[in-house]
Amino acid sequence: MIVAMQEKATEDQIDAVIDAMVEAGVNVHRTTGATQSILAGVGPTANLDLTKFELLPGVLYVHRISSPYKLAGRVFRPEGTVVEFRNGVKVGGEHVAVMAGPCSIENREQMFETAARVKASGAGFLRGGAFKPRSSPYAFQGMGIPGLKLMREAADAHGLLTVSEVMEISQIEPMLPYIDLFQVGARNMQNFNLLRELGQARKPVLLKRGIAATIEELLLSSEYIMAGGNYDVILCERGIRTYETATRNTMDISAIPVVHKLSHLPIVGDPSHGTGRRDLVGPMARAAVAAGADAILVEVHPNADKAASDAAQTLYLEQFEALMGELKVIATAVGRTL
Ligand code: PEP
Ligand code: MN
Numbered sequence: 425m426i427v428a429m430q431e432k433a434t435e436d437q438i439d440a441v442i443d444a445m446v447e448a449g450v451n452v453h454r455t456t457g458a459t460q461s462i463l464a465g466v467g468p469t470a471n472l473d474l475t476k477f478e479l480l481p482g483v484l485y486v487h488r489i490s491s492p493y494k495l496a497g498r499v500f501r502p503e504g505t506v507v508e509f510r511n512g513v514k515v516g517g518e519h520v521a522v523m524a525g526p527c528s529i530e531n532r533e534q535m536f537e538t539a540a541r542v543k544a545s546g547a548g549f550l551r552g553g554a555f556k557p558r559s560s561p562y563a564f565q566g567m568g569i570p571g572l573k574l575m576r577e578a579a580d581a582h583g584l585l586t587v588s589e590v591m592e593i594s595q596i597e598p599m600l601p602y603i604d605l606f607q608v609g610a611r612n613m614q615n616f617n618l619l620r621e622l623g624q625a626r627k628p629v630l631l632k633r634g635i636a637a638t639i640e641e642l643l644l645s646s647e648y649i650m651a652g653g654n655y656d657v658i659l660c661e662r663g664i665r666t667y668e669t670a671t672r673n674t675m676d677i678s679a680i681p682v683v684h685k686l687s688h689l690p691i692v693g694d695p696s697h698g699t700g701r702r703d704l705v706g707p708m709a710r711a712a713v714a715a716g717a718d719a720i721l722v723e724v725h726p727n728a729d730k731a732a733s734d735a736a737q738t739l740y741l742e743q744f745e746a747l748m749g750e751l752k753v754i755a756t757a758v759g760r761t762l
Contacts, residue, residue: 427463437482493643495650501688513548516690520762521719523549527734529571535578543582545748550584572602623652632660659691663698672700680715690718
């Protein structure tokens, strides 16, 4: 159930409503927007008489949430979520953020050169995988924590934030000092134990859509994180598997406006995994910004062809720089900044 409070509702009135909801046996999640507070009650509400809540002082309206996701739905935060990071960087809202870096962290030179160049062209986040989910157990599996240390150093030297994939619960704690944003990869979108644990972590989470996941399943996975009290979730469209073989995945651009309609959570477009091909990254990045993406996640590498993983879809630094210029024009055209 959703209880929307009146603009002028007092804290005492809000507390009284929360108490009544708890007494009725539901877990209460509160968001305080620019104009009003919204209380989402999650639990057995099917047989509750909602009029009782409508009559409490300070209540504007009450309704049942019919969608299976309760906290990820747009009604919970009608104005949209803006995830705030250090240095004033935000994901969501007017600005389109950019996250760029290699698929895998490989060495110091690679990370420092990438950090300097992506920062210079306007990126806010440095990406790089240290724990890699590879299709083959014999492929490069990532540098682990020493790699994350390198990425942190390079990012700090250039005033960037960091994002990296967490594959299992035991990695959460050791990763905390080095990352600003946990990435949950496509293969782990339905690793519910990991999602639950990230709900307890007080750091934002970038949740990628699974290779065969519907948008509803993506939103339900975000619900696992939010149910734990971590509302700083950013979704990511990274392509899904279809019958098409011309591209590695099919980048579902329509998922971007669909998510914005259904949910308040920001959504990122990842044209690198979305296409698997360097020549298609630019067009799909442009399309994602035009469709309203709140950020773009792109794989770049100083020596793209020699990247330890995902070389074929990785941009050279010069290509990334040119793309940033194009994305700025498109962002302006759709009323955003980049
Ligand atoms: C990645 O970002 O390098 C990655 C492995 O992404 P995905 O989970 O989307 O395949
Ligand atoms: Mn990759």
